[in-house]
Amino acid sequence: MPVLVAYGSRQGATRGIADRVAEVLRAAGQVVDVRPVGTVGDLSGYDAFVVGGSVHLGRWHPEVVAFLRAHMHELLYRPVWLFSNGPTGAGTGGAAREDGGAAAPEDLASIAETLRPRDHHAFSAALPSGDVGPPGRAGRAQPGEGPRAGEEAADVDEVESWAREIARDLAAPSPGL
Numbered sequence: 446m447p448v449l450v451a452y453g454s455r456q457g458a459t460r461g462i463a464d465r466v467a468e469v470l471r472a473a474g475q476v477v478d479v480r481p482v483g484t485v486g487d488l489s490g491y492d493a494f495v496v497g498g499s500v501h502l503g504r505w506h507p508e509v510v511a512f513l514r515a516h517m518h519e520l521l522y523r524p525v526w527l528f529s530n531g532p533t534g535a536g537t538g539g540a541a542r543e544d545g546g547a548a549a550p551e552d553l554a555s556i557a558e559t560l561r562p563r564d565h566h567a568f569s570a571a572l573p574s575g576d577v578g579p580p581g582r583a584g585r586a587q588p589g590e591g592p593r594a595g596e597e598a599a600d601v602d603e604v605e606s607w608a609r610e611i612a613r614d615l616a617a618p619s620p621g622l
């Protein structure tokens with residue numbers, strides 16, 4: 446059951462999440478392709494999809510939105526997991542979530558309403574590890590800046606835990622069989 450992990454990433458952080466998801470799925474025995482979403486054309490070789498992108502100014506990566514809209518009919522009856530990477534938590538309406546977590550991108554709701562993914566996970570930047578830059582700059586990055594020195598693109602444990610859930614779901618017998 447080949448799995449496609451497709452990502453939209455401007456600065457590389459979301460690519461890092463996609464790569465880690467793929468590693469976990471491979472470790473669980475899945476055959477996985479990881480590709481920038483803009484390079485994916487034919488979906489016929491895949492049985493399951495993990496698609497995600499970064500959030501900029503509240504919007505999902507445009508190539509992710511374009512991919513999901515263009516392939517909606519092919520994806521409708523296949524298992525799809527979505528993720529976004531919005532470390533500042535700014536998203537809908539430009540406001541950060543009160544709990545400091547990642548906000549879903551504005552484009553997600555209309556896509557998910559039709560696509561009905563198995564899950565959507567909003568990742569946010571990890572807590573700073575090691576060098577966090579000048580005093581007073583520890584914590585989450587703000588809109589307009591990338592990850593700070595020593596800051597992971599996303600919390601590795603959170604990514605791995607989410608990917609393991611996908612792996613378990615893929616390994617489970619399909620309903621009705």
Ligand SMILES: Cc1cc2nc3c(=O)[nH]c(=O)nc-3n(C[C@H](O)[C@H](O)[C@H](O)COP(=O)(O)O)c2cc1C
Nearest residue numbers: 454455456457458459499502503531532533534535
């Ligand atoms: C111009 C700009 C706008 C951003 N807007 C948001 C935003 O609205 N919400 C958010 O959570 N993060 C925002 N960020 C942070 C990025 O999503 C973050 O740096 C992310 O890790 C980028 O992922 P990428 O490296 O895969 O491109 C913004 C970053 C930049 C540079």
